[in-house]
Amino acid sequence: MKVPLLxxxxxxxxxxxxxxxxxxRVLESQACILGPEVLTFEQQINGMVAPAKSLAISSGTDALLIALMALDIGTGDEVIMPPFTFFATAAVVLRVGAKPVFVDVEEDSFNINPTLIESAITSRxxxxxxxxxxxxxxxxxxINAIAKKHHLKVIEDAAQALGATRNGHPAGAMSDIGCVSFxxxxxxxAMGEAGLVMTADPELFEKLRILRNQGMEPVYxxxxxxxxxxxxxxxxVVLGVKFPHLAAWNRKRAEHAAHYNQLFQNSAAITPHVMSxxxxxxxxxxIRVPQRDSLKTHLGDKGIATGIYYPIPLxxxxxxxxxxxxxxxCPVSNRLAGEVLSLPIYPExxxxxxxxxxxxxxEFLKTV
Ligand SMILES: Cc1ncc(COP(=O)(O)O)c(C=O)c1O
Known part of the structure; x- marks a missing residue:
C-alpha cells in the first residue's frame, strides 16, 4: 500500500x-489581482474570525512581514519567538532589521513556553x-497577559492553524495581528502562494490595507x-471554493488523529498532546520516537511518506x-528536532x- 504525506x-x-x-470567470473578466473573488473570500473568513477583519495577502511570509511593518518594528528592536518553527517566522524579523530572540517550547504542546518569556524581555x-x-x-x-504587563505587541503566526480555537477564540484573532498561510x-x-492577516483594530486594519498596496492611497x-x-x-477563487469545507476537513483530520492515538496506546510512540x-x-x-531516523527509513521502505518538521531549530x-x-x-527544541516525525494526515x-x-x-517499535 502507498500512503503519501498528502x-x-x-x-x-x-x-x-x-x-x-x-x-x-477570472480569465474572462481579466480582473486578476484582488477584486471581487478575493473580497468574497475575505468576507467568508470574517464570518469565522469576527470581530477581527481579514485582508488577503500574497503569502504567509508576506503576512508576517506586513504585520511587523504595520507595527513599526525595525532596526534595533527585538521580537520574542520560539525556535521550533518554520524559518519564515524569524526571517521576516531579520528582514525588517530587528532581532529574533528565541524562547524554548513546551515539550507537550510544541509551542512557546510562556514561563520562559519574561526573562527574555529587554528594553528593546x-x-x-x-x-x-x-x-x-x-x-x-x-502570552497576552505578559505582553500587556510589558507594553508589547503580539503577532500570532497562525500559518498552520486556521480554524483552530483556544477557549472558543479563533486562532489568529487573539492578538494585535494574526497571520495565516494558504x-x-x-x-x-491555495493553488499557488497566498496568505492573510487579520486584526480587530480598525486603525491597524487601514494601515495594513494601505501597506498591502505599496503604501498607496489614493493612487500614486x-x-x-x-x-x-x-x-x-x-x-x-480556489480559497473561496474550499473554505466552506474547511471545518469538515479539520474534523476529518481530528478523526484520523484519534484513530492514530488509539493505535499507539501503550506503545513507545509519544502522541500529540492537546492542551486544555x-x-x-x-x-x-x-509523534516523538527516539529512533526517528530509522523509523522514517523503515516506513519509506513500506511505501509510507513522513515528514520531519523541523530538523534544525532556528x-x-x-x-x-x-x-x-x-x-x-533551547534544549527542548533541540531534543524535539531529533525525535519528531509527522505522519500522513489529510481528510481524504x-x-x-x-x-x-x-x-x-x-512493528518497528517492537524491534527496537
Ligand atoms: C509556521 C509558519 N510560518 C510561516 C509560514 C510561511 O507561509 P508561506 O509559505 O505561505 O509564505 C509557514 C508556511 O509555510 C509556516 O508553517
Whole structure:
C-alpha cells in the first residue's frame, strides 16, 4: 500500500467543477489581482474570525512581514519567538532589521513556553510572536497577559492553524495581528502562494490595507513604504471554493488523529498532546520516537511518506550565526528536532491507510 504525506489531487478532483468555473470567470473578466473573488473570500473568513477583519495577502511570509511593518518594528528592536518553527517566522524579523530572540517550547504542546518569556524581555523588546504549531494554539492568555504587563505587541503566526480555537477564540484573532498561510499543503490550501492577516483594530486594519498596496492611497500617493502584498484573484477563487469545507476537513483530520492515538496506546510512540481549552486542527500529526531516523527509513521502505518538521531549530541555522547564539540553548527544541516525525494526515486519507501506517510503526517499535 502507498500512503503519501498528502493527496492534493484528490481534493482538487472533488471540487474541480466549481474551481474550474471560477478560474474561467477570472480569465474572462481579466480582473486578476484582488477584486471581487478575493473580497468574497475575505468576507467568508470574517464570518469565522469576527470581530477581527481579514485582508488577503500574497503569502504567509508576506503576512508576517506586513504585520511587523504595520507595527513599526525595525532596526534595533527585538521580537520574542520560539525556535521550533518554520524559518519564515524569524526571517521576516531579520528582514525588517530587528532581532529574533528565541524562547524554548513546551515539550507537550510544541509551542512557546510562556514561563520562559519574561526573562527574555529587554528594553528593546517590541513584540512576542507565538506560533500555533501543527494546528494547536499557543497559550495566548498567558502570552497576552505578559505582553500587556510589558507594553508589547503580539503577532500570532497562525500559518498552520486556521480554524483552530483556544477557549472558543479563533486562532489568529487573539492578538494585535494574526497571520495565516494558504501554502498548498496547509489545511486550507491555495493553488499557488497566498496568505492573510487579520486584526480587530480598525486603525491597524487601514494601515495594513494601505501597506498591502505599496503604501498607496489614493493612487500614486504613498503614505508608507509598503509593498506588493496583494493576493491574486485565482487564489481568491480556489480559497473561496474550499473554505466552506474547511471545518469538515479539520474534523476529518481530528478523526484520523484519534484513530492514530488509539493505535499507539501503550506503545513507545509519544502522541500529540492537546492542551486544555484547545481544539487542534492537526495540520500535522507529529509523534516523538527516539529512533526517528530509522523509523522514517523503515516506513519509506513500506511505501509510507513522513515528514520531519523541523530538523534544525532556528537558533542553530547557519544564517543566524551572526547573532552569536548558543547552540545548546533551547534544549527542548533541540531534543524535539531529533525525535519528531509527522505522519500522513489529510481528510481524504482512508482508515485502512491509517491502520497500515499504525501497524508498520508498531512493528518497528517492537524491534527496537
Ligand atoms: C509556521 C509558519 N510560518 C510561516 C509560514 C510561511 O507561509 P508561506 O509559505 O505561505 O509564505 C509557514 C508556511 O509555510 C509556516 O508553517
Amino acid at each position: 493527496d492534493l489531487k484528490a481534493q482538487y478532483r472533488s471540487l474541480k467543477n466549481e474551481i474550474d468555473a471560477g478560474i474561467h 523588546t517590541k513584540a512576542i510572536m507565538p506560533v500555533h504549531l501543527f494546528g494547536q494554539c499557543a497559550d495566548m492568555e498567558r 501554502y498548498p499543503t496547509k489545511n486550507l490550501g 500617493q504613498h503614505h508608507y513604504v509598503g509593498g506588493n502584498f496583494r493576493m491574486d484573484a485565482f487564489q481568491g 481549552g484547545n481544539t487542534h486542527i492537526y495540520h500535522q500529526y507529529t 537558533h542553530r541555522q547557519p544564517c543566524m550565526s551572526h547573532l552569536g547564539l548558543d547552540p545548546n540553548a 486519507l482512508s482508515s485502512e491507510q491509517v491502520e497500515y501506517v499504525g501497524r508498520n510503526i508498531l
